[in-house]
Amino acid sequence: MEGTGVNLDAVTKTFGIVDVIRGVDMEINKGEFAVFVGPSGCGKSTLLRMIAGLEETTSGKIRIGERDVTNEDPAKRGVAMVFQSYALYPHLTVFENMAFSLRLARRPKAEIMQKVHEAAEILKLTEQLEKKPSELSGGQRQRVAIGRAIVRAPDVFLFDEPLSNLDAELRVQMRLELARLHKALGVTMIYVTHDQVEAMTLADKIFVLQGGYVQQWGEPLELYEDPSNRFVAGFIGSPSMNFFNATIAGHTADGISARLDGQPDLGLEVRLSQALEVGAEIVVGIRPEHLALTDGPGLRVTVDVAEELGGMSYQHGTLEGGDAVIFQQSGARHGLRGTVQTVVPEPGNIFAFDREGDRLR
């Protein structure tokens, strides 16, 4: 832990009788881009607001750099936050919005001018400085909100779902700009989103939250390739992983052979070091991109919806037993809708979980 990273130690948050954050430890190093991701209601925004000081921390410690800021005023934590609603002051111009914190601190005029213009330069807002927020487009407002944060030169930037009010195209563009900004400024950033694509593309480190706990954290590909439970496996990756109930049918050299319930003909080989009894009930997870069409034996899928994306397509269908399946297909352009297809999983890319959702390794 060096410089101005963020460190959380057994942090909890209770609203009345509801435990929102049930004990979170995390360590974000200086200059890292950390992303909190999870479904709505998982507590990710609350956690961010606790780091910002907008929510009180029920127990545990929050440290920014070497300082314990658990009970510190928001303004004294050295953080700046970009809100989902942007929270621009509607009665002030772009310039005054960005200068707000410096004016409160009674900085000299020349310094305010210089800092605001520098930030405006970075964000290509120089032309808009005299406008009111209501005269700006969504993307420009977003930039002003970021500019307001930059001007304060904080140790840590906090973003609360900053792109969710933008249209899809702009969101992709702003995502890139944020990534560049992070590289240019080199400061610690913490970013909250429910969109796992944003999380995957931006993060140095992803924290997957659910039910008030960090389910797993790590680099994006680490989470994708080695999820530690069924929730993370389902949440990271798009479209999400297919899950099938299965029973262990036998042992192989480096793992087990599993039979899907309702598919007695097909044995799936899963690499496992854990020793499990034959007959144990497990859950098998296979990503849509790891299912391939085949002429031989496999899973017979009745395709009912095909999402054509041009270069590839996602085929949605059901197994004979009624389980929903999605598989990805690239290249072929002919429609598969309404047909029955046979797919097999790529060996080595099958995950096994116990029925409680924990990963079997």
Next chain:
Amino acid sequence: MQNQRRRRELRSAAMLVAPFLFVFTVFFFYPTLKVITLSFTNAPLIGEGEWIGFDNYVKLLSDRLFYTSIWNNFYFVLLTVIPTTVIALLIALAVDHLKGRVQALVLTLFFLPYVLPVSVVTLIWSWMLDFQFGILQPMIEFFIGRPVAVFKDPHWVMPMIAVVTIWWTNGFNVLLFIAGLRNISPDLYEAAALDGATNWQRFRRVTWPLLWPVTALVLTLQMILQLKLFDQVYLLSNGGPFNQSYVVLLQMYREAFQLNHGGYASAIAMVLFLTIVIVSVLQFQLLRMGGRK
């Protein structure tokens, strides 16, 4: 085909507007016209009079009682408009901090006087301030050293009527301010807190400018309302003592219904009407400019 549809639309439009037009014409437009024409005649309260041109207005300009009433009106505006706005804002800011049912309860308590009829309000206050038995007299005595018959004292009468009026009408202004405060996004306060704003700076730089349109509205509504002062004066002091609470509408009432000068009373009404229009338009414009700066 299209013509037919258009005619049908016109017919239903006319039917929808007709009741309003009828009521407006009979009860508002015609009386207004009548007052304007009456003000140029020497008509009594009932019956026609002769056209005398601007005589009523000329007479009004040399009527010292009229100047007294106008002065009293503005004195009353001074005593009520800004104080009631400030008080309402303070109450609204305090009530805004409360939550849920407690907030609703407190708001109701502040709003309660507003639903009382003016006769009840004045009765309550004239009892409370009664020279011999009023429960507020000991308090006055504590500060002044002697009881005061407030509605019979030339110095006390207008300020006390102002107090009664503020107590009576304040709840409505509180409501307007509460609505205005709820329109300000909590995100802005959080952003300001992160930017390092103190409570006072948050009020000064976020709440106050964003609440300004509501403040301007409250000030203008109050100005119009308080210039129309009549009921409280009529019921509490009847213009006395020594005409210290004599206001324009009271003068109009006396001229019309006690002295039977319909024409002259109409002229007074017209002058008050024009005063209100000019003052409120002027005020609203000024306030809007103040807000834009």
